[in-house]
Structures are given as C-alpha cells and as structure tokens.
Amino acid sequence: MGDQKESLRKITTTLALKNEEITNFICCQKQSLENLEGNSSRVQEDLETEFSSLHSVLDDIKDSMVTRIKQERASRTYELQSQLSACSKALESSEELLEVANQTLCSSEADDFTQVTSSVTMAPAFRLSLKAKATDSMSHMMVDFTQEREMLQAIKFLPVPATPEILVSECQVCDNTVMVQWALPEPDSKIDHYDLEYRRTNHEGPPRTREDYPWMVVEGIRETEYTLTGLRFDTHYMTFRVKACNKAVAGEFSELVTLETHAFLFKLDAGSAHQNLKVEDLSVEWDSCGGKVIQDIRKDKNRTNQSPMHSPARTAMNSPKRVPSARVGRDRFTAESYTVLGDTFIDAGQQYWEVRFDKESKAFAVGLALRNLGRFDQLGKSNASWCIHLNNWLQQSLTAKHNNKARTLDCPIPDRIGVYCNYEEGALSFYNARTKTLMHTFRTKFTQPVIPAFSVWNGSFSVQTGLQVPSAVQSSQRKNSGTSSSNTSLT
Template sequence: MDDQKEPLRKITTTLALKNEEIQNFICCLKQSLENLEVNCNRVQEDLEGEFSSLYKALDELKEGMITRIKQERASRTYELQNQLSACTKALESSEELLELTNQTLCSSDTDGFDKAAKDIKDSVTMAPAFRLSLKAKASDNMSHLMVDFTQERAMLLAIKFLPVPATPEIHVSECQVCDNTVSVVWSLPEPDTKIEHYILEHRRTNHDGPPRAREDYPWMVEEGIRQTEYTLTGLRFDTRFMTFRVKACNKAVAGEFSEPVNLETQAFVFKLDSGSAHQNLRVEDLSVEWDSSGGKVQEIRKDKNRTSSPMNSPARSAMMSPKRAPSARVSRDRFTAESYTVLGDTVIDAGQQYWEVRFDKESKAFAVGVALRTLGRFDQLGKSSASWCLHLNNWLQQSFTAKHNNKARTLDCPIPDRIGVYCNYEEGTLSFYNSRNKQLIHTFRTKFPQPVVPAFMVWNGSFSVQTGLQVPSVVQCGQKRNSDASSSNASLT
C-alpha cells in the first residue's frame, strides 16, 4: 500500500507544481490584457497630442508668415502712396505753369513780355516736376515672400511610428557579485544611436528560475543609465538571489524588458537569539542594549513574543545553510550571573562566513566571537574551551585582548568601533578585522569540535550587528597570504 502511495504522491506534487505554473501564466495573460488596453489608450493619446502640437506649430508659422506679408504690403503701400501724392502735386504745378507760358506767348503786350518771360523761366527752374525721381521707391513684386513646402510635405508624409528599441540581453558570465555589490552588464542585438538611456530593475528573491506572479519583494528601479553596465553598491544580501531585467529607451518610447536573470547573492544572515540573552540585555532585532532593570518583566515579554520570533518565520526557514536551528536556551536556560551574553540563531557548520558588529567603545565590557551551542549558562565568553572572542574591558583599567579557554593575549592595536568577524569552519580559522580599513586584528587557528554560532557580550553598553554580508575580497586575499602568519597564537587555540 505504501509502495503505491509514494508514486502517487510524486504525481500529486508534479500536478500541483504544474497547476501553480499554469495559474501564474493565466495571471500574466490577464495582466497583459489589462496592460494592452491601457497602453493602447496611452499611445493614442500621445499620438493625438503630437499631431495637435504639430498643427499648433504650423498655425503659428502661418500666422507669422501672414504677418510678414501684411507688414511688407503696408510698408510699400506707404512709400508708393507718398510718391504718388508728390507726383500728382508736381504735375498740377507743371500744368499751371504750362498754361501761363502759353498765355504769355499769345499776349500782344510787348512791354510786359520780357518780365513775364523771366518769371516763367524762374518758375520752371524751381518747379517740383524737375526735382522728382521718376523711379518707383517700392516694387510691386512680392515673389520673395513665396514659399515652397515640397520638402516639408514630403517629410510630413514620411512620418511613421518611432521604432521601438530592441530588447537588451544581460550577459550573466560578465556580471559580478562580490563585496556586497552587484555589477550587471548587457548589450543590444545591434548598435542603436537613438538610445538615450536604460532602465534597470532588480528585486530580491529566494526562488531560482522565472519570476513568479506573486513575489515577496517589489521591483526596485534604477533610471537614467547611460552605459550598458551598472553597479549596485552597499547591498545587504538577505535572500538567496537577486533578479535583474533591463530595457532600452529612446526619446519617446521604451522597449521590452530583457529576460530576467537571477544572480546568486548568498551571504551569512542571522538574528540574535533573544531566548539565550541574559535578562539584563534588551534585544531588538540586531541591536542589544544593557538594561540594568531587566528581569521578570522582560522574561514575560519574551515568552509572549516567542511564537512570532524570526526563527519561526517561513521566510527565514527558506534560507539555505548555514543552518538555523531552534535555540536550546529558553527561559531558565538563558545566560545568567555575570555572563552577559547573547548568541546568534544560526549555526555555522560549513563554508566561510562574515559579519560585522558596531559597539560602544565606552561600554564597561564588550566581547565578540563564536561559541559552541553547549556554552554553559554561567560561562563568560573566552573563559572556557567552548568560546573564542575579542574582549574589551573598560573597568578600572582598559584592556583589549583575544581570549579562549581562560587564556588571554593582549592586542597592541587601536581599538576600532566596528569589528568584522571571519569564520572558515573547515579550516578552523576565526579572524577579526577593523571593518573600516580591513586590517587584521587577530586570528585563532583551531579545529572546531562541533558547529558554532556568533556570540556577543556587553556590560553597561550597547552594540548592533550587521548581517547579510559576503566575505570581503580583501579579507579572502589576506587569508590566503597569511595562512601561516604569526597572528595566530597556538596558546589560545
């Protein structure tokens, strides 16, 4: 019976996955239909707007040219009318003088003839008719204001829809993921000089393969990219992958998005296990603050909230190794006495992991390192064989030491306010760095007897942890160069 059920269960699982795939595709089709309607209306409105703008430009051009013709006509009319008026007056004066001349010639008065002849001669000399220019001051030719729209008409008739930019392709082999930055590289099938910029979208996901209809994280948009590559910096990798897609845009239209690609972004992610925290430590997400009034009230609060702990979140359980395991410390098994300690909730049992911690250098005491999950509830970090740490002491006299198994080595270096912790489980390496300049502070070399977890201690102070970090490349290179360096101390391993 059981042998028959197992194949049926596999078939059921296959059918369920196929049904989910079809449902996602149906959702995509419905969304495409809605988008099609919206996009068609949008491009039609844009087209009408462009033609309205063109009509307006032509109307403005027409009004300007008509105004120019009217101004030219008014100017020439004024010149010709003035010249016509002057010529008319000159002609009238000349006709009067001609009539006077004829009368004088016909007169029989010889005594007055000489005087009349002299007057007529003087009048002719001063007559306006002889001072006139008989050339028109303005031409009646208006051919210089004629237009020929043959070329423009051909250009208008050649108007077509602007070609949609081709779809880019992301080159996964050229993309890089390191130091919590992602560099994405893409290209077009053919060069296109009309491309003005690119739009890159990315989102976090825990699923490999094509994007699902319903994702936990939204698309983030990077606009105005002028080159065919882009680098995202300052990321926190708290999911297994990041999905990328890119599209090209010219001055009027955007092309289709490229096929989405998933780039693996695994890094060390953990929470602080509040169930392990000393009662005087107030734990909120990845921050811890000393609370001298901690006690029963805080204990009750933690018990009430334990069901909604990040450890029990389905989203967190989807993360791959390092393994996140339920804490063995709850209620009465939490750290107590002077062991002001809190552990991380994620087991390190393989690979290379890195995280950073920022702490208050004025704390009376602070420690950071790793510990076995079997660390005793009264044990202080570094004072047993189950923990390795850097320890800052500001009580009475300041000291900065590396501690393990109740042995300490004084560290002769400036005390940073931010420490990076590197753990290579297989090689048994635990290194501490000044996270600002990545200078090595100290390295433990040992063989971990069992999986370890991040461990922290603070007294009269505070600290915060940053997770989701990859091992910095400078740290990896330094580990290779200094695998046999003197920073290791056999007496502390």
C-alpha cells in the same frame, strides 16, 4: 465490470478536466475581445489627439509665417510710398520752377535772372536719390515643404521595441551591490527608456507559482545598465528582467536572469542570551532587571496553582520574537557571562558581518566561539572563543582576547566593527567597518564549527547581517595572507 467502470471513470475525469480547460479558454477569449475593443478605441483616440496636435502646430507655424509676410509687406509699402511722395513733390516743384525760368528768359531785367537762377539751383529734384529704397520681390518669403512633406508621408505606427538581452557575463555582484547590463539585438533610436524589475528568491531557475517576495520596479533608466546599491542579501538569489520602452509602447520583458547573492545571514539566538540581555531581532540592550524579573515570575508561579503551560514564566520564555536555541540541551549564559550567540554555525567559506555598538558601554565584545563554550565562560577567557573586547570601566581600552590572554590594540575605537572569518584558512579579522582598516587578525585552525558571539554589559549593540565580504577586505586579506597581524600568544 469493475475495470470498465474504472476506465470510464478515468475518461470522465479527463473529459471534465478538458471541459474546464475549454471553459477557461472561452473566458480568456471573451476577455480578450473586450480588451481588444477597449484598446482599439484608446489607440484611435490617441491617434486623433496626435493629429489634432500636429494640425495645431502647423496652424501656429502658418499664422506666424503669414504675420511675417504682412509685416514685410507693410514695411516695404511704407518705404515705397514715402519715396513716391517725395518724388511727386519734387516733380511738382520742378515744374513750377521751369515755368518761372522760361518766363525769366523772355525778360530783359538782370535782377530777375539772378533770383531765378538761385531758385532753380536749389530745386528739391537735385537732392533726390532715384534708387528704390525697397524692392517688390518677396522670394525670400517662399517656403519649400518637400522635406517636411516626405516626413509627414513617412508617419506610421511606432514599432514595438525589441526585447533586450541581459548580458550575464557583464553583470557584477559585489559589496552588496548588483550591476545589471543589457543590450538590444540592434540599435533603436526610438527607445526612450528602460524598465528594470527584480525579485529576491531562494530558488534558482524559473520563478515558482507562489514566490515570497514581490517584483521591485526601477523605471525610466536611460542607459543600458543599472546598479542597485545599499542591498541586504537576505536571500540566495535575485532574479532580473528588463524591457525597452519608446514614447508610445513598451516591449516584451527579457528572459529571466538569476544571479547568486551569497552572503552570511543569521539571527541572534535569544535562547542563549543571558537573562540581563534584552534581545530584539538583531539588537541587544543591557537590562539590569532582567534576571530579577525572571526570578520574580518563577516565585510567583510557585505561589499559584496555574497550569505550567499558561504560566507567566512560560509565556515570557516562549516569546514569538525568540528563535529556537542553537545551544541544544544547554541553558542560557549566566553569572558574569553576559553573552548571546548567533543562530547559524560557520563550517566553511568566507563570511562577513558588522556590529554597531554603544561606545559608552561599560564592556562590549564581538568575535567567534566554539559550540562547547561554557555557560559561565566570558568571551576571550577560554580556548573556545576569540574576540575584540572594549573596556570602558576605569579607562577606555580595546584588546584582542583569546584563552584568557589579551593584547592591547593601538588603534582608534570605531563605532562599527566588521568581522571577517575564513574558516578554511583559520583567519578571524576585525576591521573598522567605515574605513575598512584592519584592526587585528587571529590565526588559528578551526577544528569544529564556530558561531558569532557577542557580549555587552551596561550598554547595547546591533548586528547587520546579509553582507558580502567587501572588496576592500578581500584585498586586505590577500595583501596580508603571508603575514600575521595577531599575537602568537593569543592563538
């Protein structure tokens, strides 16, 4: 009996699910019927509008051509009537002269012959041109609508554009730009433009039901390729699709194409920061009162009976803007080590990031550190860190530091530094981020993971992550792979 109930329960559940599917299908079909009615009315209205517009154009052309015919007729009528009037007057004058001449011939007086001869000689008829000034032909105003009639007879509904195909082999991802190229199955002269959509994602393959990032749209592309610039690759992939559009309708989207957008992405570990460093997302500012504020909070805590879970000190330390510390089981930097670390270790590959710093800072450093960097250690003053250090206390200087040894760098001080790390090759290079000019390279062998490290005193800086290794940096690294621009005493 129990098995029969279970079997019936399963069948009932399956039927209920099927009923739900049928109900949803019926709703979709009803909605499709409503949409069909509305869409049909819309396209019919559009068609009538287009034909009205075509009739209007034809009427305008007709009016213009009729006006030209009337103007031509009026001009020729004037010419012919003027010539006809002149001829009529000349003929009338000639008839009068002929009558006078015939009477003179019958006369015997010699003076009359001389006078009449002179009048006849000056008769207007002798000065007339009997060539018509205008013809009665209007053949040059005839029209032949054979070609136009064939074109009108060829009017039909615009075909839906074919679906483009994104050419994955032609797409390029470099220097934080993505160039996407596509093609149609066959040429189509009716295509007006293309619409490209892309979405960031951390998943390879078809899109999931719920994605964290929306589709971004680029409309009105006239060519069969497009380059997205100024990107920050904060996800592992980007998914693309494209559709073709003519004047009336858009075609179907292409198959989705997912391109890998590898870049080094990290945040600043606020839990590692010195108390005098105010960390806001990827920006750091020196705060001379930072340590004193924490001490005052702790003193105030000791003077009250507040619960530790709700004390001002705990509230301040567990700010939502702070990320879990990567320095597990260790305190933040202290004393004169005004340092903050990134929250992501590097243990493979080639990585790149940039840092913009205030050149008026009294001291600033950027580089890499091992996980065992001491809480009192300043960057570059132990064998656990490598850095470029700006000293702006008595006189401005830029030095490369490692293991408490330094080398002064003979190069202009940029306002933005690019940091490149090739973990396998043990290369740490610093570049002028604007010009991609190499400033210094450390050559070493990383025996354990390293982490981005920064320090600042009486100043500020901000970090830009999600960057690919620039092509210029890759080229520079290949060019300098056989040589070392570092000081051997520093490695």
